[in-house]
């Protein structure tokens with residue numbers, strides 16, 4: 441149903457070309473300047489372009505909050521893995537526990553971060569309360585990661 445709404449009509453194409461006539465507008469994908477475009481595809485990346493109405497405020501606060509939450513966890517585990525590789529060499533069991541704990545956290549939060557970015561557009565279409573709950577979920581995952589690390593490494 442959404443795809444049907446995105447199908448461009450000849451009138452929309454005409455509006456697009458008139459909008460771009462004499463106006464510097466970067467391609468949303470590759471930043472190529474679309475000024476005086478003659479077709480409905482970007483000459484640089486080949487993506488089809490449509491003209492549409494957007495909100496002034498893109499409502500991405502919850503998306504960014506979730507992104508920061510997951511990035512904090514991935515960053516913490518990543519830095520601690522680097523620390524372990526250079527500083528903790530030769531400490532036996534403690535090193536293994538430290539490495540395992542951080543590797544698990546890094547992989548779990550890394551997968552969550554990848555999924556967050558891959559589903560960005562879907563999450564953006566959710567209602568604001570649902571988006572907020574997902575963002576809180578991202579921070580709860582990082583809090584669980586930190587708790588797991590704290591309890592494992594004592």
Ligand SMILES: [Zn+2]
Nearest residue numbers: 467470482485
């Ligand atoms: Zn392009």
